[in-house]
Amino acid sequence: MSLSLKKQKMPEQDPKVRAKNFAEVALGYSAGDAALEAARCLQCKNPLCRQGCPVEVNIPEFIKHIKDGDMDAAIGSIKNFNSLPAVCGRVCPQEEQCEKHCILAKKGEPVGIGRLERYAADYARNKGETVKPVAYKADAQKVAIVGAGPAGLTAAGDLAKMGYQVTVFEALHLPGGVLMYGIPEFRLPKEIVQAEIDNLRKLGVEIAVNAVIGQTFTVDELMEEEGFNAVFIGTGAGLPHFMGLPGENLNGVYAANEFLTRCNLMKAYRFPECATPIKVGRKVAVVGGGNVAMDAARTALRLGAEKVYIVYRRSEEEMPARKEELHHAKEEGIEFRLLTNPVAVLGNDEGWVKGLRCVRMELGEADASGRRRPVEVPDSEFELDVDVVVIAIGQGPNPLVQSTTKGLETNRKGNIIADAETGATSKPGVFAGGDIVTGAATVILAMGAGKKAAVAIDRYLKDKKNR
């Protein structure tokens, strides 16, 4: 039997239909699809795919279990390394990680590792998982996790399995971080995030919502008064950047964070059944070229906009968004205005957006990062007719924890300085990882950082106890 050079296709909602609903776009493998795809794996002796996975899932092992039809063994194997497989299988940029290293990628398409991980996780959830709680010893040490995003949840799950008593403090009313407020329902159904978080709770992780560290408690208070032996900070990159454009405070201009939070966390697309409103644009411009920009544009479309533009100052080649998301956005009818940069938001007499003045760009010399720098084309200004503008040009670190914690060093950008291998910060007993250290990156890199920090916290607490 000759080996297929192509991945088994995953069924998707029709672009015309899905552009009007918030249901998941990708529908997942059937058992037959999964078995066929699993059979493509060569079971390499020295599997390169694992090197590409930040949490080092034993990829050939779980795929072999799927091939053999032993689904319980497959999910068991994944869960040894990854607490949130239903999430990772959906939102990881596998083309830059595990699948990039797959040997089949040299000749054709790599094994659909993400799709298989997703299949295994969905199988387990649909079957009804049983999670055995960790039995704490009476003298279990306490670890506080600040922020219930991917980094914090991963660290929490791993530390709980090691026997620590873990409490996660989350500022919002629901845990999940960007998985809840940022990534839209149509890419990552919230029910699935909820189910993975419920599993962590069943394991014994306590999650305290509505707790803003820096206000409700400081990190120093957690350690000195509340009896925590170590703290992990995973507060992410949640501070939206604006462009400083004239007219940026007009009604109808959103930071992507606000636009997505209203929609994902607060379910504004169900207004007025859900009480949070959102301005549904007739024509919407989303400024930026990353995954957040794609999410915002596709959300605007589903809210009912007639036309949605992505306004990006470089060309498609430089776009940081995943190819798959770009493809999905195009299929749904998002229009791309590339090599275009906004210079002003235009408003009407009532203070509402009525247009976006843009200038055309061309690519000049390569800059320090190796990317060709966009330069304005003289006298090329034009106006886009829009009534909503979403700014999705990136996020920085929220300063709340850093500014209220004694002896915690940060860099010029305000990110926490932490050891890349251990997550150790300048403050003894305090570890950090994910976007708060690296700046905005991916879910899986944050999870990798949470995993490494859990190992380091375990070592730190054991050393301290034995001293």
Add this chain to the structure above:
Amino acid sequence: MYKILEKQELAPSVKLFVMEAPLIARKAKPGQFVILRIDENGERIPLTIADFNREKGTITLIFQEVGASTRQLGRLNAGESLLDLVGPLGKPTHIEKMGTVVCIGGGIGIAPVYPIARGMKEAGNKVISIIGARSQDILIYEDEMKAVSDELHITTDDGSKGHKGLVTHVLQQMIDAGTKIDLVMAIGPVIMMRSVAEVTRPYGIHTVVSLNPIMVDGTGMCGGCRVAVGDENKFACVDGPEFDAHLVDFNGLMARQRMYKPNEHDASQRCARHGGEGECQCHSH
């Protein structure tokens, strides 16, 4: 869940809740606020902390019923609970001994001025308070303000109590009479705060206002509450809510507060359709 321990009606459509909130009460300082969510389908609503009691572990919230969510809130009773309550949020008021502090509260804004006036008094300042409302029957916190002020002036638009007219009239008279003022602290409708800023600007009297823009998370992650202050854009939830009144772009703030007027109208209409005033069920299923 966060329990409502006590409910009072201070004036028609103005209600007071004493909330069980030990973690918030432990940390709360004058000038700070909370965000609450009534139920699963609820929106996040910011309310200033009107009072706190660290020993009892309670905070006091005062709100006016102005839309669908606040009306729903107003129908809750003591013994019932809110789904979410988070705080304290924002920066506390800068309180120290400065000399003479004029505390101005307009309408529902009198509630958040109260803990500030009390803090200023405790810090050894002479506190002159001016509180105003449209009419006597919606004037709140008169006795409380009297207890923490060296002088209390009352104004009503219709003259039903105290001075007939606006809080700014009394402030102007005070300045004209040569009263030495080291700080003016004003909380109320944006239009009132803007007028106070215009009164004090020519005299160079330091004036601080507490802004009430639209908020979602209240922790600095969305920028919905941004407001131009001087040459900078500030997030009221983390950089404020208090700012130098002479630097605030009040017109921009007022325009942004109108952003969801059409939606609020929809929500209220829907409430009315679902059985009329006082019977709204639309956010509780």
